Amino acid sequence: MSRRTVLATAAAVAAIAATASPALGATGPAARPPRAARLVDNHFWTSYEDWRTGTAEGTAVVAGSRPGLRIAKAAGRTDYTDPHTGTTATWEYARWTSPTHRSTVPATEAIASWNARTPAGTWLQVELRGTYSDKTETPWYVMGRWTAGDDIAVDIRRTSVDDQTDGKSTVWTDTLSLDDTTAALRIVSYRLRLTLYRKPGDTATPTVWRLGAMASAVPDRFTVPASTPGLAKELKVPRYSQEIHAGQYPEYDNGGEAWCSPTSSQMIIEYWGRKPTPEDLAWVDPTYADPQVCHAARFTFDYQYEGCGNWPFNAAYAATYKDLQGVVTRLASLTELESLIAAGIPAITSQSFRKEELTGAGYGTAGHLMTVIGFTAGGDVIANDPASPSDPAVRRVYKRREWENIWLRTKRYNASGKVVSGTGGVCYLYFPTKLSSAQRKALAAVGIR
Structure with a gap:
C-alpha cells in the first residue's frame, strides 16, 4: 500500500447551469436539459x-x-x-x-x-x-x-x-x-x-x-451516479507486483510493500516501450526480480514525504524516458476513462477503501495506486493491481459499480466509522509525444494537450 493518507478533497457547491423555462403558451423546441458544472x-x-x-x-x-x-x-x-x-x-x-x-x-x-x-x-x-x-x-x-x-x-x-x-x-x-x-x-x-x-x-x-x-472543484460526495458501460477493451500492459519487493531497499519508503505508485508507473512506462538500461539497473541486487521496480521507487522518492507516492514526482519520473510525457489530473467519470482505454491510453488511478468495499481486492487501504488497463464486455474494470502476491496475480477484474464509486467519491467511512476523504478521480496519464489522431482526441476530451 502507499504511505499516502489521502488528502481531504475540497467541498464545492457544484452549481447546475440554470435553463430558463419557455413562457406559458410559447411554441418551439423544448429547452435543453441543464448541464452539470465543470469540475x-x-x-x-x-x-x-x-x-x-x-x-x-x-x-x-x-x-x-x-x-x-x-x-x-x-x-x-x-x-x-x-x-x-x-x-x-x-x-x-x-x-x-x-x-x-x-x-x-x-x-x-x-x-x-x-x-x-x-x-x-x-x-x-x-x-x-x-x-x-x-x-x-x-x-x-x-x-x-x-x-x-x-x-x-x-x-x-x-x-x-x-x-x-x-x-x-x-x-x-x-x-x-x-x-x-x-x-x-x-x-x-x-x-x-x-x-x-x-x-x-x-x-x-x-x-x-x-x-x-x-x-x-469536486463536490463532497459519498456516492456518484452509475455510468453505462461502453466499449470492451483490454490493453497489453506488463504486470508487476509491489509485494515481491517487500523488505527490499527500506530506505525508500520501507521497501516494496509501499511501492504501489512507482510499480504502477513502471508498468505504464514499459507499456509505451520504454525501460531503464542495464547500466541504470546496475545498482540493484542481481538476485531481485523486476529490478526496474526498485529503480522506479528510488527515483520517485520524495525525501520530505519519505515516500514514493508523490503524484507529480511519478509523472516527472515517467517523463525522464525518451519522448514520454506525464501529467496528474482528475477525470470526471468512468466514461472518460473508457474513452482513454479505447484509444490505447491506460491510466494510473488513486483510491482508498475498506476491504469489504472492493470485492476480490483482499485488502483495505487509506491510499493506493493501481493501473486500469481495460473493461470487460459487462463493463467491469480490468486493473493491474500491484498489491498482489506475484506478477501473474496482478491482473484483477473489479466490479464496475464498486470500483467507480470508490475512485470518484470524495468522502467515505473508514473501518472506525469516521468520515475521511477520497481522491475524487485523481489519476496519472502517461503518453508519448507522437500520438495517433484517436489518442490526441481522447486526451483533448479530458482537457490534456
Whole structure:
C-alpha cells in the first residue's frame, strides 16, 4: 500500500447551469436539459508559442519537435541548504513566470505537473501563486523541487516542502487545498513560476518541455451516479507486483510493500516501450526480480514525504524516458476513462477503501495506486493491481459499480466509522509525444494537450 493518507478533497457547491423555462403558451423546441458544472480545469504550457508568452529572466526557448525552456544565462545566484543532507551550496539560476491562467473552474484544489530533463548537478523548482475570488493572492507556494538524479556529490534531494499556508490555503505534499471549502472563497486564477538551477559557471541546464496544473472543484460526495458501460477493451500492459519487493531497499519508503505508485508507473512506462538500461539497473541486487521496480521507487522518492507516492514526482519520473510525457489530473467519470482505454491510453488511478468495499481486492487501504488497463464486455474494470502476491496475480477484474464509486467519491467511512476523504478521480496519464489522431482526441476530451 502507499504511505499516502489521502488528502481531504475540497467541498464545492457544484452549481447546475440554470435553463430558463419557455413562457406559458410559447411554441418551439423544448429547452435543453441543464448541464452539470465543470469540475476540472487542465492547463499546460508546452509549445514554442506557449513558452514565449511568459516572463523570462535568463531563460531561452528551445525550438524543435519538443519545444521547451533552458538556461541561457544566469539571472542570479543563491545559496540553498538541503534540508535532507545539511549541505549548503551556491547555485546560479534562471527563471520563467507564466502568464496568469484564469481557471474555467473556481477551484478548491490545484496540483502542478512538469516534464523535464535535469542533467547531473541541475534541478528545478515549481511554484504556484493563486488569486482568490476575494482578489487577494496566495504566497508563492513551492509545489516541488525536482531532480531526476540522486548523486549526493552533485544533486540535491528531490523534495516537497511542508508547512506552507497563508491561513486560507495549505500545500499538502503535492496538492494545494483551500482550508475551508464550505466557504465561498475559491481560487479563480494562478501563475506558475519555474526556476532552473545549476552550478555556477557550468554549461549544463535543465530543459523543461511541459509545465502546468490541474485545478478542480469536486463536490463532497459519498456516492456518484452509475455510468453505462461502453466499449470492451483490454490493453497489453506488463504486470508487476509491489509485494515481491517487500523488505527490499527500506530506505525508500520501507521497501516494496509501499511501492504501489512507482510499480504502477513502471508498468505504464514499459507499456509505451520504454525501460531503464542495464547500466541504470546496475545498482540493484542481481538476485531481485523486476529490478526496474526498485529503480522506479528510488527515483520517485520524495525525501520530505519519505515516500514514493508523490503524484507529480511519478509523472516527472515517467517523463525522464525518451519522448514520454506525464501529467496528474482528475477525470470526471468512468466514461472518460473508457474513452482513454479505447484509444490505447491506460491510466494510473488513486483510491482508498475498506476491504469489504472492493470485492476480490483482499485488502483495505487509506491510499493506493493501481493501473486500469481495460473493461470487460459487462463493463467491469480490468486493473493491474500491484498489491498482489506475484506478477501473474496482478491482473484483477473489479466490479464496475464498486470500483467507480470508490475512485470518484470524495468522502467515505473508514473501518472506525469516521468520515475521511477520497481522491475524487485523481489519476496519472502517461503518453508519448507522437500520438495517433484517436489518442490526441481522447486526451483533448479530458482537457490534456
